[in-house]
Amino acid sequence: MIDVKHLAENPDLYRASQRAREDDESLVDQIISADAERRAALQSFENLRAEQKVLSKKIGPASGDEKQELLAAAKELSANVKIAEAQADEKQxxxxxxxxxxxxxxxxxxxxxxxxxxxxxxxxxELPEFDFEPRDHLELGEMLDAIDMERGAKVSGSRFYFLKGVGAQLEMALTQMGMAQAAEAGFTPIMTPTLVRPEIMSGTGFNVEHDDEIYRIEKDDLYLVGTSEVALAGYHADEILDLSDGPIRFAGYSTCYRREAGAAGKDTRGIIRVHQFNKLEMFIYTTVEEAEAEHERLLAWEEDMLAKIEVPYRVIDTAAGDLGPSAARKFDCEAWVPTQQDYRELTSTSNCTTFQTRRHNVRERLFKDDGSRAGTRMAATLNGTLATTRWLVAILENHQDADGSVNVPTALQPYMGGKTVLEPVA
Known part of the structure; x- marks a missing residue:
């Protein structure tokens, strides 16, 4: 949700934003017009309410025909007030x-x-150089008895899978390493719900009525999250935060669900694009002034994790038209996937400014120099991924040997029980 007042005062700025997103510029004028109509309807309602109060004071001391006339006028005015109130509500x-x-x-x-x-x-x-034909992550995963797509499909359908043995260990090791890093950086570890109410899903920025990526449990009117960001964005809904001591940082872990409705024919092999995966997500509440600096910190923490798994990667500034509705800016970290000879997204971090907090009514307390309260204003939110199931793709492919074994990155070894090499199953 954007600041309508700011839009009305800076329409060209918002038109340019829509143009950069390759989105509908006419929405700017539609909002300006709708806001003007809302204010006019509200003013009409308030004027009638004021008139009603004046009239009601005249009725008490009146008598006879005058009183009857005033009562009749009051009845008519009351009906008009109700109509005006309904019109104001509709414009809102x-x-x-x-x-x-x-x-x-x-x-x-x-x-x-x-x-x-x-x-x-x-x-x-540096991009890895192999003196053999590298195997893709699924072939490696099957050789290691770490990934089972066939039985995943048998149990749940296409784009589902089992991680087992060293595959399950590897994902858990990634999560533990990421959680340890996050805790050291001052994040509060948190396990989040994976089912949320519609107002929490929409408040985060998702369109619950038209987003084909979202799974809905119709009987209970609940939605399966595609990221713990959803639950964390709603964690402080309708609250006032004290950010005077710095940002509130959460490291949220959850299973995530995405329908991948627009992914027909894309990445059908392996675990790059699946319906269910696990993810460790950083989420931050901060001040508007600190949001940009926090965004840079989130990117740095993501790069720290990528350095620990020892894979080549690049950082991109995502184009406006590829941003989600809630993001004002997004950095993606893309790891090299040898068998695809391309970089593929492993993690991203977004600065959502006050977009989500306006929807969830999350404000920060303001203070004067003497420490007394000075009102409230909207806080800002940011998010960024520290680890997810897809990371196994980059680890397996970049650290493979000719015999199908995979070298465990040094930083991960303590979380893998000291394992240095994952050996193919005979």
Whole structure:
């Protein structure tokens, strides 16, 4: 949800943002018009209410025909007040409906355009060179008895899988290493619900009525989350936070679910694009002034994790048209996948500014220099991934040997019971 007042005062800024996103610029004028109609309807209602109060004071001392005339006028006025109130409520709903589909204002300087228009900020690490034909992650996973897609499909359908043995250990090791790093950086570890109410899902920025990526449990009117960000964005809904001592940082772990409705024919092999996976997500509540600096810190923490798994990667500044509705800016870290001869996204971090907090009504307490309270304003939120199931793809492929064994990155070895090499199952 955007600040309607700020939009009305800076319409060209929002038109430019929509243009960069390759989205509908006319929404700007629709919101301005809807807001003007809402304010006019509300003013009409308030004027009638004021008139009603004046009239009610005249009725008491009146008598006879005068009183009857005043009562008749009051009855008519009361009906008009109800009509005006209904009209004001309807205009409010119309404005909210438009605001609910309007994406966040993008940050200044990010690339315009669609998915292919990203900007590469840095490339880190040397690409591996093999003196043999490298195997893809699924072949390696099957040789290690670590990934079982066939039985996953038998039990749950396509794009489901079992991680077993060293595959399960490897994912858990990643999570433990990420959680340890997060805790050391001051994050509070938290296990989040994976089913949320519709207002929590929509408050995070998802369109519950038209987003085909979301699984819905219709009987209970609950939604399966695609990231713990959803639950964490709603954690402090309708609360006032004290951020005077710094940001509130959570490291949320959850299983995640995505329908992958638009992914027909894409990454059907292996665990790159699946319906269920596990993820460790950083989530931050902070001040508007600190949001940009926190975004840089989130990226740095993600790069620390990528360095620990010893894979080549690049960082991209995502183009405006490839941002989700809640993000003002997003950095993606993409790891090299040898068998695809390409970089693939492993992690991303987004600055959502006040977009989610406006929807969830999360405010921060303001203080004067003498420590006394000075009102409230909207807080800002950010998120970033520290580890997820897809990371196994990069680890297996980049650290493989000719015989199908896989070397365990040094930083992960303590979390793997000291294992240094994963051996194929005979």
């Amino acid at each position: 709903r119309e404005l909210e409906a438009l605001n609910n589909v309007f994406p966040n204002l993008i940050a200044e300087g990010i690339p315009a355009g669609g998915e292919e228009n990203f900007s590469v900020l840095k490339t880190v690490g």
